[in-house]
Amino acid sequence: MNTTQVKQLKALLAKAKNIIIVPHKNPDGDAIGSTLGLQRFLASQGHDAQIIVPNDFPKFLKWIPGSKDILIFEYQQAHCKSLIENADLIFTLDFNHFSRTGQQMEALLTNAKAKFVMIDHHQQPADYADITYSDTSMSSTCEMVYNVVEAFNAVALISPEMATSLYTGILTDTGSFKYRSTTSRTHRVIASLLDQGAEGTTINQNIFDNNSPSRLHLLGTALNNLVILQEYRTAFITMTQEELDKHNYTKGDTEGFVNYGLTLEGIIFAVIFIENKEEGIIKISFRSVGDFSVNQFARKHFNGGGHDNAAGGRSDDSMEATVTKFKKLLEAYKTALHA
Numbered sequence: 001m002n003t004t005q006v007k008q009l010k011a012l013l014a015k016a017k018n019i020i021i022v023p024h025k026n027p028d029g030d031a032i033g034s035t036l037g038l039q040r041f042l043a044s045q046g047h048d049a050q051i052i053v054p055n056d057f058p059k060f061l062k063w064i065p066g067s068k069d070i071l072i073f074e075y076q077q078a079h080c081k082s083l084i085e086n087a088d089l090i091f092t093l094d095f096n097h098f099s100r101t102g103q104q105m106e107a108l109l110t111n112a113k114a115k116f117v118m119i120d121h122h123q124q125p126a127d128y129a130d131i132t133y134s135d136t137s138m139s140s141t142c143e144m145v146y147n148v149v150e151a152f153n154a155v156a157l158i159s160p161e162m163a164t165s166l167y168t169g170i171l172t173d174t175g176s177f178k179y180r181s182t183t184s185r186t187h188r189v190i191a192s193l194l195d196q197g198a199e200g201t202t203i204n205q206n207i208f209d210n211n212s213p214s215r216l217h218l219l220g221t222a223l224n225n226l227v228i229l230q231e232y233r234t235a236f237i238t239m240t241q242e243e244l245d246k247h248n249y250t251k252g253d254t255e256g257f258v259n260y261g262l263t264l265e266g267i268i269f270a271v272i273f274i275e276n277k278e279e280g281i282i283k284i285s286f287r288s289v290g291d292f293s294v295n296q297f298a299r300k301h302f303n304g305g306g307h308d309n310a311a312g313g314r315s316d317d318s319m320e321a322t323v324t325k326f327k328k329l330l331e332a333y334k335t336a337l338h339a
């Protein structure tokens with residue numbers, strides 16, 4: 001965040017009475033961590049802010065301090081609607097377009113009278129905010145919130161709870177400090193958060209070591225379904241609704257499954273197709289290593305987007321038709337996949 005933006009933000013905060021913070025639908029570790037981190041930062045500056053998430057978030061994020069006070073739009077629509085309508089300042093975190101909050105919230109945000117501040121690291125940010133702090137080189141929105149705190153000379157005010165929130169989002173969005181977006185600066189931010197009271201071991205255990213037996217069995221099914229297309233350096237997994245039901249699927253259970261494809265030697269493109277009978281769609285996650293942009297691939301062919309190496313999308317076709325379409329596309333991308 002540059003000095004002009006810091007000035008602008010201070011001016012907006014000085015006038016704001018009703019502040020809302022909103023992340024994207026299906027909030028992940030970075031979405032929850034950054035909103036809670038920002039909320040605590042604003043509190044340290046004397047401002048109350050309410051977090052509203054579009055829909056519920058996974059159990060593996062519900063231990064984060066403050067997460068119980070988050071309002072969930074899908075469960076409390078009328079209350080959240082009135083809060084959004086009466087807000088004079090709305091921070092949108094970890095997304096680049098109102099549509100990423102789902103249809104109903106998108107309409108509310110589009111019509112809101114509030115000023116907007118965007119803090120985000122996804123490509124092609126939409127032009128709705130009064131302050132757009134967008135940086136696609138950032139590891140995570142949590143790292144960007146830290147930058148805001150630093151720009152306000154407020155690092156010393158970071159509490160253990162706030163440090164925990166920001167650490168969590170950086171941890172999950174970097175794939176445990178593994179993705180290309182992880183820089184020496186990312187590690188310096190993490191070091192500072194440890195100094196401010198984040199407990200790395202505890203956070204890692206809370207995120208990664210809380211599997212239910214049914215989730216591990218679901219992973220077994222996913223790995224059994226893995227298809228390796230060595231000729232395209234690609235691997236994909238399918239999960240039908242029936243398979244999910246058989247293992248008592250709950251939100252978050254398939255988180256990270258897609259990454260197993262990339263652990264195969266020579267594979268640079270990994271995909272998971274997850275059937276959602278209720279919504280009548282196949283939800284797709286794309287991951288890559290190196291130069292193959294899954295953001296562009298998801299945008300162009302599967303109504304989605306994200307980052308160069310991690311993106312999501314959807315298909316309204318059946319699982320079979322979706323996979324057939326995907327396989328056909330691979331032939332067209334043979335050169336890009338260096339296959």
Ligand code: 5GP
Nearest residue numbers: 284285286303304305306307310311312313
């Ligand atoms: P995931 O595969 O974990 O759902 O998402 C990977 C990344 O892509 C995340 O940064 C997420 O915000 C983004 N993403 C997921 N689904 C969509 C989508 O439908 N549209 C766009 N623009 N981004 C998405």
Ligand code: MN
Nearest residue numbers: 030094141173
């Ligand atoms: Mn993120």
